[in-house]
Amino acid sequence: MAEAVDLKAIGTRPIRPDGIEKVTGRANFGADLNLPGMLHGKILRSPHAHARIKSIDVSRALALDGVISAVSGKDFPEKSGNDLGVNIIARDKVLYDGHAVAAVAATSAFVAEQALALIDVEYEVLEPVLSIDQALSDNAPLVNENNHTNGDTSKPASNVAAYQIMSRGDVEKGFAEADVIIEGEYRVPTAHQGYIEPHACTAAMNEDGRGTIWCSTQGQFDVRSNTAAVLDKAVSSIRVIPSEIGGGFGGKTTIYLEPVALHMSELTGRPVKMVMSREEVFRATGPTSATLCRAKVGAKKDGTITAATAWLAYEAGAFPGAPIGPGCMSVLAPYDLDNFKIEGNDVLVNKPKVCAYRAPGAPQSMHAMECAIDELARELDMDPIDLRMKNCSDEGTVAPYGPTFPPIGLKACLEATKAHPNYQKAKPENGGRGIAVGFWFNIGMQSSAEVRIAENGGVTIMEGSPDIGGSRASMCLMASETLGIPYEQINAHVGDTEGTGYCNTTGGSRTTFATGMAVIQACEDIIAQCKQRAALTWDLDVDQVDWEDGQAVPKPGVNADVSPLSLADIARSAGRTGGPLLGRASLNAQGAGASFSVNWTDVKVDKETGRIDVKAFTAIQDAGKAIHPAYVEGQMQGGAVQGLGWALNEEYIYNDDGIMENAGFLDYRIPVASDMPMIDTQIVEVPNPSHPYGVRGVGETPIVAPLAATSNAVRDALGFRIYDLPLSPPRVLEAIDEQENA
Amino acid sequence: MAKVHVTTSVNNQPQEFLCEPQESLLNCLRDEINLTGTKEGCATGDCGACSVLVDGRLVCSCLMLGVEAEGKEVTTIEGIAEPDGLHVIQQKFLEHAALQCGICTPGFIVAAKALLDKHKDPDEETIRYWLAGNLCRCTGYDKIIRAVQDAAKELAA
Numbered sequence: 001m002a003e004a005v006d007l008k009a010i011g012t013r014p015i016r017p018d019g020i021e022k023v024t025g026r027a028n029f030g031a032d033l034n035l036p037g038m039l040h041g042k043i044l045r046s047p048h049a050h051a052r053i054k055s056i057d058v059s060r061a062l063a064l065d066g067v068i069s070a071v072s073g074k075d076f077p078e079k080s081g082n083d084l085g086v087n088i089i090a091r092d093k094v095l096y097d098g099h100a101v102a103a104v105a106a107t108s109a110f111v112a113e114q115a116l117a118l119i120d121v122e123y124e125v126l127e128p129v130l131s132i133d134q135a136l137s138d139n140a141p142l143v144n145e146n147n148h149t150n151g152d153t154s155k156p157a158s159n160v161a162a163y164q165i166m167s168r169g170d171v172e173k174g175f176a177e178a179d180v181i182i183e184g185e186y187r188v189p190t191a192h193q194g195y196i197e198p199h200a201c202t203a204a205m206n207e208d209g210r211g212t213i214w215c216s217t218q219g220q221f222d223v224r225s226n227t228a229a230v231l232d233k234a235v236s237s238i239r240v241i242p243s244e245i246g247g248g249f250g251g252k253t254t255i256y257l258e259p260v261a262l263h264m265s266e267l268t269g270r271p272v273k274m275v276m277s278r279e280e281v282f283r284a285t286g287p288t289s290a291t292l293c294r295a296k297v298g299a300k301k302d303g304t305i306t307a308a309t310a311w312l313a314y315e316a317g318a319f320p321g322a323p324i325g326p327g328c329m330s331v332l333a334p335y336d337l338d339n340f341k342i343e344g345n346d347v348l349v350n351k352p353k354v355c356a357y358r359a360p361g362a363p364q365s366m367h368a369m370e371c372a373i374d375e376l377a378r379e380l381d382m383d384p385i386d387l388r389m390k391n392c393s394d395e396g397t398v399a400p401y402g403p404t405f406p407p408i409g410l411k412a413c414l415e416a417t418k419a420h421p422n423y424q425k426a427k428p429e430n431g432g433r434g435i436a437v438g439f440w441f442n443i444g445m446q447s448s449a450e451v452r453i454a455e456n457g458g459v460t461i462m463e464g465s466p467d468i469g470g471s472r473a474s475m476c477l478m479a480s481e482t483l484g485i486p487y488e489q490i491n492a493h494v495g496d497t498e499g500t501g502y503c504n505t506t507g508g509s510r511t512t513f514a515t516g517m518a519v520i521q522a523c524e525d526i527i528a529q530c531k532q533r534a535a536l537t538w539d540l541d542v543d544q545v546d547w548e549d550g551q552a553v554p555k556p557g558v559n560a561d562v563s564p565l566s567l568a569d570i571a572r573s574a575g576r577t578g579g580p581l582l583g584r585a586s587l588n589a590q591g592a593g594a595s596f597s598v599n600w601t602d603v604k605v606d607k608e609t610g611r612i613d614v615k616a617f618t619a620i621q622d623a624g625k626a627i628h629p630a631y632v633e634g635q636m637q638g639g640a641v642q643g644l645g646w647a648l649n650e651e652y653i654y655n656d657d658g659i660m661e662n663a664g665f666l667d668y669r670i671p672v673a674s675d676m677p678m679i680d681t682q683i684v685e686v687p688n689p690s691h692p693y694g695v696r697g698v699g700e701t702p703i704v705a706p707l708a709a710t711s712n713a714v715r716d717a718l719g720f721r722i723y724d725l726p727l728s729p730p731r732v733l734e735a736i737d738e739q740e741n742a
Numbered sequence: 743m744a745k746v747h748v749t750t751s752v753n754n755q756p757q758e759f760l761c762e763p764q765e766s767l768l769n770c771l772r773d774e775i776n777l778t779g780t781k782e783g784c785a786t787g788d789c790g791a792c793s794v795l796v797d798g799r800l801v802c803s804c805l806m807l808g809v810e811a812e813g814k815e816v817t818t819i820e821g822i823a824e825p826d827g828l829h830v831i832q833q834k835f836l837e838h839a840a841l842q843c844g845i846c847t848p849g850f851i852v853a854a855k856a857l858l859d860k861h862k863d864p865d866e867e868t869i870r871y872w873l874a875g876n877l878c879r880c881t882g883y884d885k886i887i888r889a890v891q892d893a894a895k896e897l898a899a
Contacts, residue, residue: 015836022844023832025779025819029845032778110762194879196783196791197845246781246845247879278784469842469880630839634881638842641882665788665877673883674867674874 009480010693013630014487016473018244027244030200030216031275038202039068039105041261041274042112044119045284046094046101049128049350049658050143053092053101053121060118061104066111069264070119072102076263077232083319085230087353088259094123095143095318096351097659098283100256105264105272128350128658132292132313135159135347143318143348161320162346166328166400174307174339178298182375186368187724188707189651190290190315193357194642194670197246198281203261204271211262212239218248218466219505223255224497230259238262241496242466249642250356251286253505282663287652288357289314289322293368295331303382303390307339308332308372312365314346317353322346323361326441329401330362330704331369333439334388334410334596336397350658356507358639359440359700363646363707367725370436370708374715384435384712385423385598389414399594401441409622409686409696410437410596416684417598422618431604431615432717438597438621438705442697443508444589448501449518451479451526453581457568459483461492461522464503465515469638469699470631474512475519477627478693482523484550485567492519501586509697512627513688514589520692521585526567533577534565591690595697597621599640599705603713610733612648612714617706618680624688624696632698637679639702645671646703647710651726750811752777753821761808768792770808771818779819779848783877790876793849793856794818800856802875819848822855831855831893840889842880850876854890862898866891 021027058070073091080088089100102119106112127141134140142157149160175181201215211233217223220240228235245252257274265272276285294311310331314322324344332340377384392414393399395407417423417435427433449463461475472492480487494500503515527547534552535542544558551564574581602616619636626632649669653662662668687694707725714732715721722735745760752775759774766785771777771794780803783791787805794803795817822829831854834840841847850873857864857872864872869890870883878886 013839016839018844019836019841020828022841022847023828023835023851024823025777025848027844028778029781031782032772034773034776110764195843195845196789196877196879197781197843198783244845245843246783247843249879275782278786278789470839628839630885631842634839634842634885637882637884638880639882642879664786665784666786670877670879671883672874672877673870673887676870676883678887679882679884 007481009477009487010625010627011629013628014473016470017476017491018467018472029197029246030243032243033202033214035202035204035271038271038273039107039268040109040112041103041105041264041272042109042116043100043260043280044102044116045280046090046097046099048094048123048125049097050126051094051123052126053090053094054124055122056102057120058102060120061115064111064115064118066107067104067115068107068268069105070102070115071264076230079232080230084226087319088230088256098280098352100284103260103264105268129159130349130654130658132315132347135349143350147348159348160345161316161348162324164324164328164344165342167341169339171307171309171339171341175298177300177306179301180376180379181296181298182372182379183296184368184372184375184723185292185294186371188291188364188367189725190287190351191357191646191650192282192287192668193249193251195247195249195251198276198278199256199285200275201257201261202271202273203258203265205262205266210237212241213258213262214241214243215258216243216245216252218245218252218468218507220466220497221464221502222253222505223258226255227258227262231263239496239498242494245466245468248468249358250360250507253356253507256285278665279663282668283660284352286355286357287352288360289316289354289364291364293365295368295372297372297376299376299380301380303380303387305335305337305391308335308337309341310365310369312344314361314364315349315351315354316346317351318348319353320346320348322354327361327365329441330439331365332400334393334437335391336393340400342400358642358703362440362704363643366438366704367707367711370705371711374434374712385414385418388437405594406689407686408594408596409684412684412686413596413598413620413622416620416682420618420620420682422616422680423600427602428604428615431602432713432715433600433602434709434712434714434716435598435600436705436708436712438599438701439594440509440697440700440704441594442513442592443510444514444592445504445510446588447503447515447518448586449515449522449584450500451519451522451583453526453567453571455571457489457566457571459485459490461490461519462495462500463492463515463519464495464500465506465511466494468506469635470628471511473631474516474627478516478520479523482520483526483567484548509699510592513592513691513695513697516695517589517691518585518587521587522583525583525585526581529581529583530567530570533570533574536577537565538562591688593624593688593690593696595622595701597701597705599709601709601713603710603717605714605717605732607736610729610736612727612732614644614677616677617644619702620682620684621698621701622684622686622696623698624691625685625694626683627693627695629683632683633681635699636681636702640679640706641671641676643703643706644710647707647725647727649726649728746809748809748812750813751815753817763809765808766804767806767808767811768803771803777818777820781845781848790853791846791849793852793876795852795856798859800853819852822851830896831858831890834889834893838885838889838892840881840885846876846878850878850886854893858894858897862894864894
C-alpha cells in the first residue's frame, strides 16, 4: 500500500458524476424503458404456501383480446429444473405463497393483469412448513422429499439442507474454567431488503437467437449467466444492459423475471416488459432468513472469555441457500478465543427463497452473541466496551473462520467509542443505552476496467459494477488521485455485458475495493503509456521519464530541454505516437479487509403503548480509507436505519396457512423520516494493506450492530431482556405486562 | 372501453393526453406523456416515489386518476429545475450526498418543494413529518434532512 501520501482527491466530497440525472428525473431505472411493439408480461402467483399443481389451463386467458402469449413451467427447458429455474416458475409443486405459476404477455399491462384471472390452476393443497421449530420437529412435513442434509442420502430426507461446524479448543473445558456463564435463545424475523424500486426488465429476442435484456440489477453478468442457464442458451447469446438501480441491498443479485420475459419475447417475436408490483416484491423476492440462534458465553471474573458457543438455524425458504456460512463466520469474529464451537443449519420452509441482504447472515447471529456479551458485561459489572476491549480480535488474531487478521480496526473503533462525546454524555432520563459490535469480512473477486482518453485529455472510466450508492464518484476520485488530474476531467460509466469486461456482481462490499483496484491499475497502464509517448516525443528512454501531477516530465538529472506534457498534450498527438490511449486492467482481487464497527443507541420506551423512541444513534466504523467520506457516512447511516427498522418493526407476518399478511409498505413498516434521529457517524481509518489506497468495503457492516445495540438499549431501559425481534409495540407491551404480572 | 381525452397543464405547459378511465395519474405521466422521472415504488400511496404537485398541493400520483387531472396544473420532477439551472433543493441534494440509488429522489425533491413553498423556516421535526410520506431505504434520511435544511436557509437568504 502507498504510505499515507499527501492525497489530493481521495477524501474530498465532490458531486457524483451521475447526480444531475438523478435529481432531475432523467436517470433511467428498470421500469423506464419502452420499446416499439412492446408487450407487457405479468405473473400468476400461487395462493398456497405448499401445494401440488394438478393442472394448468391457459386457454381462457389466451382467448382474451390483447393476450399474445401464456406460459407455465412445462414451457421452459427441462434442463432449467434446478432451484433457480423452479423458483422462477414452478413445475410440479408450488413451494410458497407467491411462487410463480404461469405468465402472460399482452398488449397492455391492464389486459395482462385481467388475463391472470382467466388462468385455471388446480391445486392439491399440502401442509406447509412455516417455522424452524416445525421444520426440525419429528414427523414434520417435508418441503422437498429429495432433500438430504449435506446431500447425504444414507440419512433420511430432512428439512435441513446443510449443516456446518467451526470449532477450536475445548469448549467444555473452557466453560468449566468460567466464573460466569450466560446463555440465551434469540429469534430474528424475516426481513425484506425493501429497495424502493420493484424488479423490472424488458427483454427482446432476435430471430437469430440473440437476446437483449434491459433490467435493474446488481450484476449484469450474473443476469446473463443465470438467464442463459434457465433458458438453456449460450451465455454469449444474451446481452444484458443494466439500468440505474433503485436499491438492491443484495436483493438484486439474482433473477426472477428475466428468463420469463425473454422466453415470451422469443415466442412472440416482440419485446416483453415485466415490472413487479410491491406486493409481488414482498411475496416472491428477497427476503433474508428468519433465525433461531442460541448463544452461550463464559468468562472469568476479570472478564476473560473462556469459551463461547453458537447454534444457528436460518430459514432458507423453499430452496437451500440460507447464509449460514457468513452467519457462522461473523458471530464470534470480534473475539480472540481459545475455545469455541459454532454450528449452522440451513433449514427449508415454505416461504420465498432467501436472497442476500446486506451482510447476509451476520446481523442475526451477531444479534444473539452481542446480546449475550451485553448480559455478560452486566453480570460482571464491567463497562461493555472494556469487556470487549479485553477480548477483542486484533492484528494477528486467528479469525474463527481460519485466516489470521492483518491490521484491523476493531480496537480503534472501541477506543473511538470511549472517547466519543455521545458515549460520554448521560443517557436519556428513564431511557436506556445499548452498544454492540458489527463485522463483515468483505470480498474481492473479479473486476475489469478500461480507462479511455479523449482527444482533449478527458477521461472515461468504463467498468461493470452497477452503481448502487455513488460508486462512480469513488472510481473518479481514485482515477483522479492516480492520474494526478482534476476530478472534473473524469467520468465513469457502468457498461453492459458487451460494452465492458467481466465484473462480478456489486455486493459483499466489493466494488470500491475490487473494481476500484482495477480502475487504479488501468490508470497506471495509462501512465505507463503516457511515459512511453513522452519518451518517444522527447527522444528519451522511457525510464528517463516520470509522471508527476498529471504530466510527463523528464526525471531529475535527465538533460532534456523540454516542457512537461500533460495528459491532454499526449492525447492530442496520440495519433502520431502510436494511436489512442486506452488503459485496461482485469483482476481477481485478493485481500479484502475485514471491517468492524461499534454502534450505540439511546432509546426511551413508552410503557403505555410499547413504542420505542430512538433518541440518538452513533455509528463508528473502520473504512480502511474513505474515498468519498460523504458516501461512506451514507452507507453507515443507511445501514443503521435498516438495522433499526429490523430491530423495531420489520417482520414478515404469515397466517396459519402460510399466506403473507403484510405484503405492502403500509403493513411492513420500514422507518420513515419522522421515526429517526440524525445518525451520527465517525469514520475510523486503519488502512487495508491489500489496497493501493487502503480501502476496505464499507457497505455491509453498518446493518450488523444496530439489531443488538437496540435490543441492549431496550434491555437497559426496561430492566429486563426481550430476546426476540422485532421490538414492536405489541411485543414490548406484552413483555411489560408479563413482567408486571410475574 | 373508449379512452378519455384529458386537457391539463404539466410543468407549466398545456398538455393533452388520452387515457383509460381507470388509469392512475402516475401511469398517465409515465406511459402516455413519457415523463418517467416520477417513479412507482408501491402504487398504494405508501412510499411517495410518485409525488407530484397538483395545483400546488403534494399528492401521490398513484392514488389519483389521470382523468382527475382535467383542468389542473401538475408539476413533476421534470418541472422543478429553473430555466437557468437546478433548483436550490436539487443542488443541495447533490452537495449533501442526499441520494444513494436515486429512485426516491424525485419524490423527495417534489415533497421538499411543497414543504418549502409553505414553510420558509421549518425546524427539523417539521421537515421530518413533511417528508414522512416518502420512503428512502438507502440514506437513513440524515443527509436528506440536512439538504432540505440547507436549501431552506439558502432560499431564505
